[in-house]
Amino acid sequence: MGRQRRIEIATTGIDEAFQLIGADPYRGISNVGLRVPTLPTTDPDKRYLFNLASFNIADGAKARIIGWRELWTLGFDQVGVETGTHRFGEQVVRDPMFHLQDGNVSWHLRIIGPGEVPIPNLGPIDPPARDLIFRMGDNPGLLFEKVVLASPFYVNLSAYTPPNKGRPWGTPLQNDMATMIDTRTQWRTHGAWHHSLDVPVDGPATVAFFASVRQSNPATRIPLVVPSPFFPNGLSEEEQFLLNFPGAIIWRVAGALVVELDA
Helix, strand or coil: CCCCEEEEEEEECCCCCCCCCCCCCCCCCCEEEEEEECCCCCHHHHHHHEEEEEEEEECCCCEEEEEEEEEEEEEEEEECCCCCEEEEEEEEEECCCCCCCCCEEEEEEEEEECCCCCCCCCCCCCCCCCEEEEECCEEEEEEEEEEEEECCHHHHHEEEHHHHHHHHEEEEEHHHHHCCCCCCCCCCCCCCCCCCCCCCEEECCEEEEEEEEEEECCCCCCCCCCCCCCHHHCHHHHHHHHHHHHCCCCEEEEEEEEEEEEC
């Protein structure tokens, strides 16, 4: 048996919260995960489609997926009335079954064969906006067929059409992971590197971990009415966050794949 190397492929992307201050010594503005656009989803065929993590396997090569992670958060942008400054708040979703009344996240592990995704050139945006990817790509990003940007950050887009009607490319890599509507692994899980999966993959192929997001509209969603007296232990962290910050929406998604590759 040949020598193998183990790697983790995780989502990173731009985060407008790091403007002017930087996220590292190189003045980068990247953070964990990908920010979700604020524009609410009204058409079920126009859910936001993200490539969270992917890797390519050459013809004749072999790989094995041994672990994975999931992350999504709720968040809000609190703009100061007098100063116009921004203050962001964010809450990690830990309840595996939690979803918003009008919004949710699903997860998809897929395998894509050569030539399955039509990718003519670089797409209609020139130069391409960072982390905004026409149809499909190797890096993490928001996938699109058509998009109208309201600023350099795709988070503030004003119109969006996903590729493939918002459905992940490829075919299921493993049936019970083709579409996951629950958060099965936490981002800080200790088991991702210890064979929580055992899925062999033969090349040539691309393996991709997708997230599909239906963005919420806090202006129209039905708020939770709490009883009086109110006992906070009767509600999840997520519901309590929404009670405190009713304007919160789905803020960030991230995924990671732990893979063994032939060296």
